[in-house]
Amino acid sequence: MEDILFCTSLTLIFILLTFKFLVQPNRRRCENLPPSPPSLPILGHLHLLRPPVHRTFHRLSQKYGPVFSLWFGSRRVVIVSSPSAVEKCFTKNDIVLANRPRLLMGKHVLYNNTTMAGSPYGDHWRNLRRIGVTEIFSTARLQTFSGIRKDEVKHLLLKLSQNARDGFAKVELKSMFNELTFNIIMTMVAGKRYYGDDVSVDKEEAKQFRQIMSDAFLYGSAANPADFLPILNWVGRGGYEKKVKTLGKRTDAFLQGLIDEHRRKGKNGTTMIDHLLSLQESQPEYYNDQIIKGLILVLLLAGTDTSAVTLEWALSNLLNNPHVLKKAKAELDVQLGQENLVDEPDLSKLPYLQSIISETLRLCPAAPLLVPHLSSEDCIIGGFDVPRDTMVLINAWALHRDPGLWDDPESFMPERFESGDNFSHKLLPFGLGRRSCPGVGLAQRVVGLTLGSLIQCFEWERVSEKEIDMTEDKGLTMPKAVPLEAMCKSRLIARKVLS
Numbered sequence: 001m002e003d004i005l006f007c008t009s010l011t012l013i014f015i016l017l018t019f020k021f022l023v024q025p026n027r028r029r030c031e032n033l034p035p036s037p038p039s040l041p042i043l044g045h046l047h048l049l050r051p052p053v054h055r056t057f058h059r060l061s062q063k064y065g066p067v068f069s070l071w072f073g074s075r076r077v078v079i080v081s082s083p084s085a086v087e088k089c090f091t092k093n094d095i096v097l098a099n100r101p102r103l104l105m106g107k108h109v110l111y112n113n114t115t116m117a118g119s120p121y122g123d124h125w126r127n128l129r130r131i132g133v134t135e136i137f138s139t140a141r142l143q144t145f146s147g148i149r150k151d152e153v154k155h156l157l158l159k160l161s162q163n164a165r166d167g168f169a170k171v172e173l174k175s176m177f178n179e180l181t182f183n184i185i186m187t188m189v190a191g192k193r194y195y196g197d198d199v200s201v202d203k204e205e206a207k208q209f210r211q212i213m214s215d216a217f218l219y220g221s222a223a224n225p226a227d228f229l230p231i232l233n234w235v236g237r238g239g240y241e242k243k244v245k246t247l248g249k250r251t252d253a254f255l256q257g258l259i260d261e262h263r264r265k266g267k268n269g270t271t272m273i274d275h276l277l278s279l280q281e282s283q284p285e286y287y288n289d290q291i292i293k294g295l296i297l298v299l300l301l302a303g304t305d306t307s308a309v310t311l312e313w314a315l316s317n318l319l320n321n322p323h324v325l326k327k328a329k330a331e332l333d334v335q336l337g338q339e340n341l342v343d344e345p346d347l348s349k350l351p352y353l354q355s356i357i358s359e360t361l362r363l364c365p366a367a368p369l370l371v372p373h374l375s376s377e378d379c380i381i382g383g384f385d386v387p388r389d390t391m392v393l394i395n396a397w398a399l400h401r402d403p404g405l406w407d408d409p410e411s412f413m414p415e416r417f418e419s420g421d422n423f424s425h426k427l428l429p430f431g432l433g434r435r436s437c438p439g440v441g442l443a444q445r446v447v448g449l450t451l452g453s454l455i456q457c458f459e460w461e462r463v464s465e466k467e468i469d470m471t472e473d474k475g476l477t478m479p480k481a482v483p484l485e486a487m488c489k490s491r492l493i494a495r496k497v498l499s
């Protein structure tokens, strides 16, 4: 009897201690979670995610506060849109939030989350960022490829001027900006143009590449329920995961083909692949084929659509604000005259053009929720407890339109950037902290040079009296729902510099 009593007491003590040390701290930890709307079993709040998601989050934040939480299936997500909480995310919590969630695209297409954008925070990611900074994004490396950007912008100008020499002609710009940015990246990477009427490769190869890219952007767009409800991949045929796996194989085979082709050609090439292959010879452990393929893929996925969409929004804003367009044209005419086409070194002499780009990125950030972060430890955001393994989304779009931070936030007013104030805490189209965009320098060159050239070489008008529709569509970047069409007519300078 005594034995039984002893054993029972021991078990009770064990249970109590377990409760005290394991369960209670958890409960205490979870006591001050960010507020959350009522959720559904299994789905959590997935049913609430109506596109455009950043606007839905903004509406929810007005009811639940600037730091609130949702469940995407079984994944806890915290959405942040107060300036002070955002600032803490990228200062005090920067390391804790420097992880990325593991999603199906990352697993099957982006080499099991080993590329720069998807890799968890740690030595491997640091190594990739180092390679990025020294071999791709440094001023010196960007300078090496400036001729490519100039040529591609000229290509665009020539195409536009074909019908616009003698009067206004209607043009569709979305596809042209896409061609421009893909051709810039792929000429830098592999010396090949895959887009437009005058591709530099076999037509079949171009078609294959374009299909891979359009599928990658389609599957990578928005929140995919199958990422958060694995059951969706087990029921039915041809589920999301299966499609993504097939895409991963096609993408890998294509990129491997490119690398092998450059390897066969030998050492004299000047493309990024040639450069990385030469580094492979001296440091094979860093520059293996998978690292090179991952780098190419990330440049394509992160560096094309973002810049193309920004150009489309910028020109749309200008067409809806002709007085801004007029002022920008005057700045270019005064600084460069009627003889010289704008070039990258001129961009620093064009502060109003820079302000137009900043104002476009404020109102129309290509990554309105940045790229998802993941907490690697428990942390505190905006006074709330955020457990480890929480996906954290920063609503930059909401911050950029916060009336407490900006005067008349819905209006397009580039002049607001002329004050010389520091905007870094409230304007974050490229993110902040360790995981911020390493491609800023390239993006600024491409967007600045293209927009400057378009304003300098053409008169621009809307297709009708009606304002350009500024509705946002769903998508990986923030695309326009209605692709931009406009009327353009060559100016004298276009005839001079393009002839």
Ligand code: HEM
Pocket: 116, 117, 118, 129, 298, 299, 300, 302, 303, 304, 306, 307, 310, 365, 366, 367, 370, 371, 372, 429, 430, 431, 432, 434, 435, 436, 437, 438, 439, 440, 442, 443
């Ligand atoms: C207007 C153009 C662009 C915008 C608005 C933009 C914006 C962003 C944002 C918001 C992030 C995520 C920051 C975060 O996680 O908090 C990001 C990450 C990244 N961007 Fe960009 N980007 C642009 C152009 C480019 C270009 C041209 C490249 C390269 C060719 C590039 C490469 C990357 C990469 C590799 C990452 C991942 C960084 C990491 O996770 O360590 N981006 N970008």
